[in-house]
Amino acid sequence: MPATADDEQLAADEMLIKRVQSGASAFELVYRPSPSWPRSSPQSITGPPALAILDSSFNPPTRAHLALASAAGEAAGARLLLLSVRNADKALAPGDATYAQRLAMMRLIAEDADAAVGLVDAPTFVGKAGILREAYATLHGTKTSENPGLVFLLGLDTLERLLAHRYYGSPDAMHAALTRFFALDGDNASVVCARRLMAGDTIVSEEKEQNLIKTAEEVASPGRVSLVDIGDDLARYSSSEVRKHVKEDDQKWKILVTERIADYITRHGLYRV
Structure with missing residues (x-):
C-alpha cells in the first residue's frame, strides 16, 4: 500500500525528533504559519518582536491550549507551540x-x-530559554544581544514546577538560575499563567496563586509573572481529562478539543488503552 501524505509527514517528523534527541540539533522548527515567520513580512526591517511560547506535552492539544496561546495578546508579536522531547x-x-x-x-x-x-530537548524552562533565544535570533536574522524577550505561557501546575527548587539542585541554585531567567540583561523572560479552576477548590487555588506569585517576586521584578483568566470552562479543560474520557468511551471528550483534533484522535485510535 503506497505511503500517504500523512505517513510521509510522520516519517519526516520522526527524523527531526531523532535529530533533537541525539543532540545533533538543539532546536528544530517544524512548522511556520507563513514563509516569513517570525517576521511579519519578508520586507520587514523592524527588530524581532517578543516571542510567546506555549510549552506543553500536547497529549493531546485542547481548547485550553488554544486559548492560552492567545493569552499574551499584543505583548508578543510571534507565537510558538513548543514540544520538549525530554x-x-x-x-x-x-x-x-x-x-x-x-x-x-x-x-x-x-x-x-x-x-x-518547534521541538527542543531540554527538561527545564531555564535550559529552554537559552536555546530559544539563539534559535529565534537566527530565524529573525538578528543578534541575540537584541534580546526582544520571551513570554512563556503556562498553566498553574507548570508555574509551580518552574518555582520548585528540586529541579535545580538547591534553593540557591534555583534563585541564581531564575534571576538570570527573568533579568532584562539575562534571558529577559516573563510568564503569563492561566488560572486553573477545579470544582470545589476555588479558595485553595487562590491561596496557591498568591503563594506562587510571592515566590516568583523573590527572583523577578513585579509584573514578570502575571495571571490571566481564559474562562471558567476552558480553565477546567485538560489533556488528562480528554485521555480519561476517550478511554472510558465517554463522548464528552469531543467538546474539550477542536473538531480537527477530535477527528485525528478518532482516526488514529489514540488513548483507547
Missing part, C-alpha cells in the same frame, strides 16, 4: 500519542492560533 517529569505511557503524532496535532491547532511549532 521532560523532567514525564515519560510516554501506554496509549499516549507518540511525539510525531503530537506534532501532527500541534500543526492543526497552530493553524488556528497563527503559531509556529
